[in-house]
Amino acid sequence: MTGRPADSNPWSTPCADPDMKLDGDLRADVVVVGAGYTGLSTALALREAGLDVVVLEADRAGAGASGRNSGHLSTTVGNPAKVLVRSLGEEGARTLFRFSDEAVAYTERLMGSLGIDADYLANGNIGASVHPNHDARLEAEVRARRALGARVAFLSDADMRSRGVPPAFRCGVLHEPGGVLHPGKYVRGLYDAALRASVRVFEQTPVERIDDSEPTVRAVTPNGVVSADTLVIATNAFTPSLGRLTRALIPLRVCCVETEPLSTDERAAIGWSGREGLSTTHSIAESYRWTPRGGIAVGTRIVRYARNSALSTKGDEAAFSVLEQALRMRLPMLTGTKIAARWGGWVGFTTDTLPLLGVGGPHGNVFHALGYSGHGIAQGTLLGKLLAGRVLGKRDELTAPFERKAWSWPPEPLRWIGAGVALGALQRLDARTDRKIAALESHSR
Numbered sequence: 466m467t468g469r470p471a472d473s474n475p476w477s478t479p480c481a482d483p484d485m486k487l488d489g490d491l492r493a494d495v496v497v498v499g500a501g502y503t504g505l506s507t508a509l510a511l512r513e514a515g516l517d518v519v520v521l522e523a524d525r526a527g528a529g530a531s532g533r534n535s536g537h538l539s540t541t542v543g544n545p546a547k548v549l550v551r552s553l554g555e556e557g558a559r560t561l562f563r564f565s566d567e568a569v570a571y572t573e574r575l576m577g578s579l580g581i582d583a584d585y586l587a588n589g590n591i592g593a594s595v596h597p598n599h600d601a602r603l604e605a606e607v608r609a610r611r612a613l614g615a616r617v618a619f620l621s622d623a624d625m626r627s628r629g630v631p632p633a634f635r636c637g638v639l640h641e642p643g644g645v646l647h648p649g650k651y652v653r654g655l656y657d658a659a660l661r662a663s664v665r666v667f668e669q670t671p672v673e674r675i676d677d678s679e680p681t682v683r684a685v686t687p688n689g690v691v692s693a694d695t696l697v698i699a700t701n702a703f704t705p706s707l708g709r710l711t712r713a714l715i716p717l718r719v720c721c722v723e724t725e726p727l728s729t730d731e732r733a734a735i736g737w738s739g740r741e742g743l744s745t746t747h748s749i750a751e752s753y754r755w756t757p758r759g760g761i762a763v764g765t766r767i768v769r770y771a772r773n774s775a776l777s778t779k780g781d782e783a784a785f786s787v788l789e790q791a792l793r794m795r796l797p798m799l800t801g802t803k804i805a806a807r808w809g810g811w812v813g814f815t816t817d818t819l820p821l822l823g824v825g826g827p828h829g830n831v832f833h834a835l836g837y838s839g840h841g842i843a844q845g846t847l848l849g850k851l852l853a854g855r856v857l858g859k860r861d862e863l864t865a866p867f868e869r870k871a872w873s874w875p876p877e878p879l880r881w882i883g884a885g886v887a888l889g890a891l892q893r894l895d896a897r898t899d900r901k902i903a904a905l906e907s908h909s910r
């Protein structure tokens with residue numbers, strides 16, 4: 466498929482059987498399209514309920530965002546509390562925070578029950594202020610979220626310093642549940658578990674067309690057709706390429722870089738012994754984490770949309786250099802440290818940054834869960850299981866916020882123009898914040 470980057474993704478954990486392509490026609494109870502967290506979690510839950518499940522994956526399991534993200538297993542939701550209350554109502558916002566907690570807890574339980582060793586460090590994640598102007602806003606947001614039941618705590622400057630968090634990260638909001646994991650090992654663990662459970666997973670088998678005109682739905686691939694009572698779309702950012710839900714979400718390109726392993730001196734200089742995941746209060750956050758290889762990974766900050774939802778990697782080099790500059794600015798003790806890996810991936814973004822779960826098709830048997838807007842490790846894992854429940858006719862109160870009628874993205878070229886203007890404005894705002902931080906620093910020297 467198009468859009469696959471030639472990069473140095475350090476999380477890559479190739480799956481077991483490189484020749485597992487579909488060759489011939491098959492029948493199953495459910496066919497799942499996409500083998501990332503969502504598809505594999507759905508398949509595992511359906512199999513546990515005794516259904517015969519086939520998973521079709523265009524590339525290798527985990528080749529999408531699930532095998533190339535930053536690994537923050539977090540309860541974070543993208544929007545401020547007051548925006549959530551405006552869009553979901555107070556009860557809906559409370560349900561969302563309960564869902565976020567359960568999503569992390571479920572992912573932890575799943576890794577435990579399936580015996581997945583994903584180098585998981587359950588040390589929480591901190592959303593950190595990077596400029597004095599952000600401090601009070603962050604503290605107010607913590608109060609608003611706590612009032613809605615979120616498990617967050619405010620960390621003052623003194624709290625951050627006593628945890629050893631580097632000084633560029635001033636005060637913070639601690640998301641207690643969660644931590645950081647190895648995304649590739651996690652998705653590989655789900656894949657192995659699916660094979661053990663006798664889910665039939667076919668890789669390098671792109672679904673070219675979904676035919677849902679008859680009650681038996683057909684997933685058409687180059688060398689065979691899978692017919693099933695139900696089809697699950699678990700292709701997240703790639704869904705518009707499949708010709709489905711083209712107004713519901715857009716693919717955005719996100720990049721990351723990772724340093725080489727730090728020396729003993731660099732480790733001592735950086736501190737940060739708690740190894741919490743960090744993200745910043747920029748309009749488009751930067752994320753930071755220790756990696757299992759002993760380096761620091763930084764991600765996001767720049768996101769890009771290409772016209773017609775094309776999966777274009779153009780602009781990755783510029784994004785890598787912005788990330789590298791951000792790393793040197795936030796962690797100046799690493800000025801001489803080399804970058805060892807650079808990579809990018811696709812996130813599926815909805816108009817209100819909340820995921821969507823639903824069912825469509827003329828026979829009501831084509832289900833989907835997608836649009837995690839950059840927070841899909843926990844959300845995709847739990848929504849996969851809850852989606853399996855929906856296929857089996859069960860409803861869970863936690864899915865209520867995601868079964869809403871969301872605003873659609875406008876058609877092209879308005880979408881491309883709008884995304885360009887909005888993302889450009891946010892990036893300029895963030896560049897201004899960084900200029901102010903630099904001015905403050907030179908003033909205090």
Ligand SMILES: Cc1cc2nc3c(=O)[nH]c(=O)nc-3n(C[C@H](O)[C@H](O)[C@H](O)COP(=O)(O)OP(=O)(O)OC[C@H]3O[C@@H](n4cnc5c(N)ncnc54)[C@H](O)[C@@H]3O)c2cc1C
Nearest residue numbers: 499501502503523529530531534535537672810840841842
């Ligand atoms: C750089 C980056 C950093 C991120 N950091 C974080 C983070 O720290 N924390 C967090 O929670 N989230 C993060 N995310 C988001 C998270 O990775 C995603 O939300 C999550 O992986 C989505 O999982 P998924 O299974 O729904 O989709 P994906 O993992 O994208 O899987 C979709 C699969 O469908 C396959 N596919 C596509 N089209 C077809 C077709 N026609 N036929 C068959 N198969 C098809 C793809 O090859 C892919 O394997 C990040 C994402 C990126 C890119």
